[in-house]
Amino acid sequence: MTSRNTTEALTSIGERVRRLRLALGLTQSDLATRSQIASGTISMIENGHFSADAEALSSIADVLDCAVDYLLSDVADPSFDRPKLRAYADAPQRAVDRTVFDTIAAVEAIHALDLRLVPMNLPIYRGDLNDDEGIDRVAADLRESLGYDPDEAIPNVIRAAERLGCVVLPLDGELGRHWGMSLTINGLPVIRVTRPSHDPEFNIPGDRQRFTVAHELGHLILHSGATTPSSPSDASRMEREANRFAASFLVPGDAALADLAANGGRVTLSTLAALKRKWGYSIKAFVFRFRDLGEIDDGQARSLYKQISARRWNKDEPHRPGTEYAVWFGKALREKQLNMDGVEAASKLTGLGEAYIKRWSNWEPSGSPALTPAPVKQLRKRESTNSSVDLNAKISHLPRRP
Amino acid sequence: MPMVALSPELVEQLRHVVNDAREGFEAGVWAVNDALALHAAFIDTNSPRSALIRSIVVSEFRAAAERRGLYARTGTGGAVELYEANGNEYAVIRLRSAAEVDGQIRVIANSGSSWNGLSDDGLWRESRYVFGFMVNDHDSISFFVAEVIGETNASVAHLEFGWVHRFSAPTTGGDVSFTPDGGDSLDGWDIAGEFDIADEA
Numbered sequence: 001m002t003s004r005n006t007t008e009a010l011t012s013i014g015e016r017v018r019r020l021r022l023a024l025g026l027t028q029s030d031l032a033t034r035s036q037i038a039s040g041t042i043s044m045i046e047n048g049h050f051s052a053d054a055e056a057l058s059s060i061a062d063v064l065d066c067a068v069d070y071l072l073s074d075v076a077d078p079s080f081d082r083p084k085l086r087a088y089a090d091a092p093q094r095a096v097d098r099t100v101f102d103t104i105a106a107v108e109a110i111h112a113l114d115l116r117l118v119p120m121n122l123p124i125y126r127g128d129l130n131d132d133e134g135i136d137r138v139a140a141d142l143r144e145s146l147g148y149d150p151d152e153a154i155p156n157v158i159r160a161a162e163r164l165g166c167v168v169l170p171l172d173g174e175l176g177r178h179w180g181m182s183l184t185i186n187g188l189p190v191i192r193v194t195r196p197s198h199d200p201e202f203n204i205p206g207d208r209q210r211f212t213v214a215h216e217l218g219h220l221i222l223h224s225g226a227t228t229p230s231s232p233s234d235a236s237r238m239e240r241e242a243n244r245f246a247a248s249f250l251v252p253g254d255a256a257l258a259d260l261a262a263n264g265g266r267v268t269l270s271t272l273a274a275l276k277r278k279w280g281y282s283i284k285a286f287v288f289r290f291r292d293l294g295e296i297d298d299g300q301a302r303s304l305y306k307q308i309s310a311r312r313w314n315k316d317e318p319h320r321p322g323t324e325y326a327v328w329f330g331k332a333l334r335e336k337q338l339n340m341d342g343v344e345a346a347s348k349l350t351g352l353g354e355a356y357i358k359r360w361s362n363w364e365p366s367g368s369p370a371l372t373p374a375p376v377k378q379l380r381k382r383e384s385t386n387s388s389v390d391l392n393a394k395i396s397h398l399p400r401r402p
Numbered sequence: 403m404p405m406v407a408l409s410p411e412l413v414e415q416l417r418h419v420v421n422d423a424r425e426g427f428e429a430g431v432w433a434v435n436d437a438l439a440l441h442a443a444f445i446d447t448n449s450p451r452s453a454l455i456r457s458i459v460v461s462e463f464r465a466a467a468e469r470r471g472l473y474a475r476t477g478t479g480g481a482v483e484l485y486e487a488n489g490n491e492y493a494v495i496r497l498r499s500a501a502e503v504d505g506q507i508r509v510i511a512n513s514g515s516s517w518n519g520l521s522d523d524g525l526w527r528e529s530r531y532v533f534g535f536m537v538n539d540h541d542s543i544s545f546f547v548a549e550v551i552g553e554t555n556a557s558v559a560h561l562e563f564g565w566v567h568r569f570s571a572p573t574t575g576g577d578v579s580f581t582p583d584g585g586d587s588l589d590g591w592d593i594a595g596e597f598d599i600a601d602e603a
Contacts, residue, residue, distance in 0.1 A: 118590060119590055121590070156585070162588055206580070268429045273574035277580055278580065279580065296432075301432075302432065309540055310538060319574065321579050321581065324582045
């Protein structure tokens with residue numbers, strides 16, 4: 001092996017270690033402690049400055065839940081965009097890294113397993129992003145290409161994204177204020193979206209999940225190839241554009257106005273609740289939508305938000321739709337592995353632990369179901385063998401004062 | 403003194419009026435803040451806000467009552483009131499703003515007391531009721547109807563109530579919610595009849 005090859009091999013091992021460590025949300029120090037290797041050594045391994053022996057690699061692989069061969073395999077630099085990540089400034093860096101590198105590992109596994117992808121039908125918007133009507137048009141065209149009537153609610157937004165060629169994978173918990181993230185890795189669009197949880201605090205409502213997926217679709221379509229925003233205002237502009245796309249995709253403007261008129265024409269919470277039941281779109285988002293459509297002004301929107309707050313709907317709106325789940329990854333695994341157990345076989349083929357594969361295919365609610373209260377045992381009644389026994393303490397009266 | 407409740411039929415009619423008026427109020431209350439913002443003097447006291455809110459409530463109350471076939475008349479002193487048969491007597495149900503103080507509903511007794519002229523001559527009897535509304539800082543409104551049995555003799559007198567019925571906030575369409583399609587077909591990817599998770603389940 002030439003010294004150049006050796007350097008490349010060390011760099012590759014280091015990069016593999018770093019990526020999986022970040023995908024698991026571990027610091028170098030965490031990895032060092034768990035693998036019983038000095039922290040400085042871990043740092044040198046990751047930077048390609050130290051050749052770990054077989055024993056050290058085995059310890060590291062154990063902690064990272066992968067085969068040693070996985071760490072030794074060539075790593076290719078993934079080409080992925082991070083233009084939207086500024087929007088996650090409110091999320092801990094470690095949580096963002098975990099999602100990004102876990103997603104990179106997932107895409108690498110998808111390619112390693114040679115899973116059959118859904119043909120790519122995701123359009124790229126080349127129009128003027130300052131033109132809201134242009135964004136509305138691309139959303140309307142996309143609905144049409146998917147075969148949805150303008151006045152029809154999208155039956156399953158995750159399925160729609162999958163049919164467009166996006167890989168949709170579950171995400172545990174939130175990223176700051178966000179319930180999702182999208183990335184294009186080696187040309188493959190991936191959406192991560194929070195799965196439901198048994199913990200009410202982290203249980204994503206179905207309407208939020210639908211909006212999040214549509215919002216991330218908006219990023220993939222509108223901001224493909226865009227550079228990282230240079231300022232927070234640029235980042236919030238991109239968020240606003242993705243929101244506009246999501247709103248138009250989920251509830252086309254003309255259909256929203258027609259439904260409002262059919263429900264009496266007044267923008268009130270009960271009207272919006274009726275619209276929510278049809279569209280699976282939150283009441284709060286409808287307030288925003290009708291303001292965007294010019295049906296109400298800022299003052300009325302503020303008043304409606306106050307009323308929402310008074311009814312404690314900020315956290316828990318009525319008519320909560322069910323959540324959705326993706327199917328492509330599970331189906332593709334089954335197709336590839338035929339009669340073998342998909343997860344186990346995929347784990348062996350990729351060199352990654354089964355936990356990785358399960359994490360990318362498990363849409364069951366996270367956390368533990370609420371514990372049922374322990375039964376309270378009733379005390380047995382004290383049996384009195386002799387009912388005539390006087391159980392009252394005797395009271396001795398004090399002598400009267402003279 | 404025995405409490406005299408409004409008949410269940412009348413309460414039901416009023417419930418519809420309440421839901422309708424609440425809907426109208428909540429759709430229009432935003433205009434109050436917009437109006438108050440037009441001049442700094444409008445927020446020197448609470449009077450302009452109260453007057454604006456009352457205007458909207460009166461307008462919505464009249465419209466809602468009319469839609470329900472109830473006649474909202476203008477009583478003495480400009481009061482807005484319903485006049486409806488309630489069993490063997492007539493109920494004069496007057497629209498009033500109210501406040502909740504320590505869990506107690508409070509309606510200030512007007513010095514006009516135009517109710518004092520109600521008929522009680524043996525041929526028919528008229529009873530006094532308040533159709534009260536309370537608006538909170540969150541632009542939400544709640545309603546109640548209450549039988550008036552007297553006034554306190556405090557320096558600022560308020561009405562004393564017998565039978566009271568509070569109208570609860572309307573439900574927003576029961577438990578019906580949007581349900582996403584649970585199908586797992588992927589057009590353009592599925593091979594007919596194969597690898598269908600639903601089939602294997």
